[in-house]
Amino acid sequence: MNNRQKALEYAQTMQESFLEQLKTFVHIPSISTDPEKKAAMQAAAEWITTKLKDLGLNEVAVIPTEGHPVVYGECRCANRPDAPTVLIYGHYDVQPSEPDDLWHSPPFEATLRGENLYGRGASDMKGQVAASIFAVESILKNGNMPVNIKFMIEGEEEIGSPNLNSFMESHKELLACDVALNPDSGMIAADLPTITYALRGLAYFEIRVYGPEHDLHSGLFGGVVHNPAQVLCELIAGMHDQDGRITLPGFYDRVRHLSAEERAELAKLPMDEEYYKRQTGVPALYGEKGFTPVERVGARPSLDVNGIYSGFTGQGQKTVIPSWAMAKVSTRLVPDQDPAAVFDQLQQYLMEKAPKTVRWELIQMSYGAASISDIHHPATQALASAFLSVWGKPPVYKREGGSIPVVGNMQRILGVESVLTGFGLSDDNIHGPNEKLHLPTWYKGIQTLIHFFYNYGEQR
Ligand code: BES
Ligand code: MN
Numbered sequence: 272m273n274n275r276q277k278a279l280e281y282a283q284t285m286q287e288s289f290l291e292q293l294k295t296f297v298h299i300p301s302i303s304t305d306p307e308k309k310a311a312m313q314a315a316a317e318w319i320t321t322k323l324k325d326l327g328l329n330e331v332a333v334i335p336t337e338g339h340p341v342v343y344g345e346c347r348c349a350n351r352p353d354a355p356t357v358l359i360y361g362h363y364d365v366q367p368s369e370p371d372d373l374w375h376s377p378p379f380e381a382t383l384r385g386e387n388l389y390g391r392g393a394s395d396m397k398g399q400v401a402a403s404i405f406a407v408e409s410i411l412k413n414g415n416m417p418v419n420i421k422f423m424i425e426g427e428e429e430i431g432s433p434n435l436n437s438f439m440e441s442h443k444e445l446l447a448c449d450v451a452l453n454p455d456s457g458m459i460a461a462d463l464p465t466i467t468y469a470l471r472g473l474a475y476f477e478i479r480v481y482g483p484e485h486d487l488h489s490g491l492f493g494g495v496v497h498n499p500a501q502v503l504c505e506l507i508a509g510m511h512d513q514d515g516r517i518t519l520p521g522f523y524d525r526v527r528h529l530s531a532e533e534r535a536e537l538a539k540l541p542m543d544e545e546y547y548k549r550q551t552g553v554p555a556l557y558g559e560k561g562f563t564p565v566e567r568v569g570a571r572p573s574l575d576v577n578g579i580y581s582g583f584t585g586q587g588q589k590t591v592i593p594s595w596a597m598a599k600v601s602t603r604l605v606p607d608q609d610p611a612a613v614f615d616q617l618q619q620y621l622m623e624k625a626p627k628t629v630r631w632e633l634i635q636m637s638y639g640a641a642s643i644s645d646i647h648h649p650a651t652q653a654l655a656s657a658f659l660s661v662w663g664k665p666p667v668y669k670r671e672g673g674s675i676p677v678v679g680n681m682q683r684i685l686g687v688e689s690v691l692t693g694f695g696l697s698d699d700n701i702h703g704p705n706e707k708l709h710l711p712t713w714y715k716g717i718q719t720l721i722h723f724f725y726n727y728g729e730q731r
Contacts (some may be wrong), residue, residue, distance in 0.1 A: 272431075274414035275725045282409040282717050289717070290388070290710065292322075293401045293710040294381040297390040303339055303364030303430050312339050312426050315378065315397075319424055320344070322404050326411055328422070330445075336434035339426030343445070346407075350415035354728050357650070358421045358448035359407075360677060361400035361455065362428030365392035366702045373704035386710050393708035394695035398492025399454040402694060402713060406720035417728025425677075430454070431475065431637020432677055439684045450650040451687050452723070454497060454716075455675050457695040458544065459667065461712045464658035464719070465617060466651060468693040469670035470678055472604035472641035474613040477634040478503065479597045479619070484580070487592040496592055497628035500581035503596040508626055510574055510600075514560040517574045517602070519616040520623075527606045529570050537565050538713060550698060553604055572585065573603045599636075603672060610638035639676020640687075649730050650690040650723075657722035661715050666692075694719075 272280070282289075301315035302308045313623065316333045323331045323344035331344040347356075368378035368391045376382035381390040388398070403422075410416055423446060425435050425497050456467035457501060482499035483492070495730055529537075543563040558567040567573070577600065582593030602613055614635050625631050645651070646668060658666040671691075678689045693717030700706045 274410070275721070277413035279718055282405065282721060284411070284712075285345060285405070286500050286714055288664070289401070289405050291391075292401045293388065293398060296397045297381040297388070297393050298379055299380045300368075301364050301426070302367050303427050305366060312364065314380070316340050316342050316424075316426060318402070319363060319404070319422075319650050323422060326404070326408055328420075334438070335425075335437055337548045339432045341426070341435070341438055342424040343422060345419070345421040346408045346416055347419045348416050349419045349728065350417060351728075355449035355730075356419035356421060356447070357402050357724065357727065358423060358446060358451045360451050360681075360689070361403065361422070362396060362423040362426065363400060363424050364426045364429050365395070365397070366429050368704075371702060375705055378704075378706075386709055387707040389705060389707045391706050394457070394664040394699035394706055395701035396455050396657065396693070396695070398695065398708040398713055399693050399716075402452055403452070404721060405717050406724065408722060409717070409721055417725045421446065428675070428677070431473070432638060432680075433637060435678050435685060438590060439680065443685060446685055448685075448687060450648060451678075451681055451689040451725075452650070452688040452720075452721075453622075453675065453678060453691045454693045456671050456673075456691045456693040457697060457699070458693065459540065459669060459697055461696055461709060462662070463541070463666070464662045464666040465692065466654060466666045466668050467644075467671045467693075468646045469606075469643045470641060470675050470691070471569075471572070471672050471680070472608065472610050472639050472676065473601060473647055473674040474604060474610040474638040475599070475601040475636035476614070476617060477597060477599055477636060478506070479595060479632040479634070480506070480625075481595045481630045481632070481681050482596050482628070483592065485594050487594070489590045489592045492592055497626060499590050499596040499629055500593055501600055502626060502629050503579070503581065506621065506624055507576055507579075507600070508596060509553055510620070515558050516560070517572065517576075517612070520619045521616050522572070522613070524608065525607045525612075526572060526647070531568060533570075534566065536668070537569065537670065538563065540565050540667060542568075561727035565670075568672035570605055572605050572608060573672075575601055575603075577601055603674065604641050606641045606643055608641065610640055613638070639674055640679040641674075642679035642682060644678065644691060645688050648688050650688070650727050652724050653688050653730060654692060654719075656726050659720045660722050698724075
């Protein structure tokens with residue numbers, strides 16, 4: 272039996288142990304946006320460092336940033352001096368779990384039901400980080416690494432990686448590599464191994480509309496004061512036209528058009544109207560006229576209200592005109608839109624549309640650009656044949672609607688391409704209640720990564 276086979280076998284026999292270890296990782300409530308979870312963030316970072324140290328990796332460190340730290344570890348231990356280096360990117364932070372009462376088991380309990388492990392972060396992306404570590408472990412316990420490995424696991428992805436660019440700028444040499452493996456994407460379905468080659472960007476805002484100095488009696492003042500909740504709703508409603516197009520001035524100016532060939536390729540993916548209706552439970556889909564669902568998600572920009580607040584939302588009734596209203600609004604962007612320009616476009620829109628009866632404020636939150644990855648990179652080929660070995664079929668290539676700004680930032684700052692994959696499924700409820708990880712797919716994912724490291728190492 273060769274070392275590759277030994278590693279694959281090791282991963283098989285270790286399944287139960289891997290699962291137990293993943294549970295302890297998911298157990299840690301590492302919510303990056305919650306200031307009260309600092310200790311948990313540290314604990315999650317330490318969970319990784321302990322694993323990396325146990326594997327005998329070098330330079331293992333929790334490197335502080337202005338925000339949550341980055342975990343680093345490396346093994347310049349490939350069996351050949353000219354072996355390539357893979358930088359494994361991941362994030363140990365997770366989204367908040369609320370609304371907690373919709374979870375069937377507590378979000379940080381890591382509960383096994385059927386073939387799934389339920390818990391916040393199980394799929395996005397502690398399961399994926401763990402799968403990468405376990406694949407490296409399986410190889411190291413059964414021989415030498417076929418490639419050099421560097422881990423860079425951040426703690427702020429879910430809040431827009433505010434400190435990762437400066438981290439990469441100041442650690443260029445440490446992070447030097449031939450390719451980044453980014454398992455933060457996912458699969459279309461359990462029987463459809465998937466490589467992601469494009470991601471949308473993100474620009475996130477808060478809009479505040481201020482009316483009267485304080486809440487007013489709606490009987491004494493209704494009819495003479497413009498209700499800020501109404502104003503905000505009208506502003507939001509005006510951000511899309513009848514055709515589902517976004518009305519911010521200049522918004523589409525730099526949107527790159529899809530080629531006929533790419534449209535034909537995307538049309539082959541099994542992601543039609545029915546697919547999205549099944550995934551979401553909505554009675555009908557919505558979106559920009561003239562484009563299919565898969566095009567709208569992968570290659571067209573979108574704008575969404577993420578949350579909206581104003582006035583009285585408690586039990587019972589209270590007759591009041593709220594003094595202010597706010598909404599969190601985000602846009603998903605495609606090449607070659609400039610995320611920073613969207614701020615100006617939204618500001619322009621508000622200047623044109625907001626009535627003189629209120630004051631308003633626009634706050635810029637995180638932003639990151641869209642990216643397209645080179646699917647002809649040798650690492651992509653290595654991953655594709657890894658999928659073929661484990662799933663018995665080649666992967667499909669998809670554009671992803673979600674955002675992983677580090678991919679574009681790595682291209683820009685480190686000059687490094689990413690190969691994007693992941694072993695979460697599109698019905699994993701990431702960012703929602705009852706997030707889960709499909710374990711049979713996850714185990715196959717570990718096998719796939721073992722093949723990937725060998726394939727890539729053997730390429731040259
Ligand atoms: N892993 C997701 C993005 C993703 C999900 C890619 C599914 C492909 C398939 C990532 O953790 C995420 O949620 N990112 C945020 C980024 C933002 C906060 C900058 C997103 O897309 O909302
Ligand atoms: Mn993620």
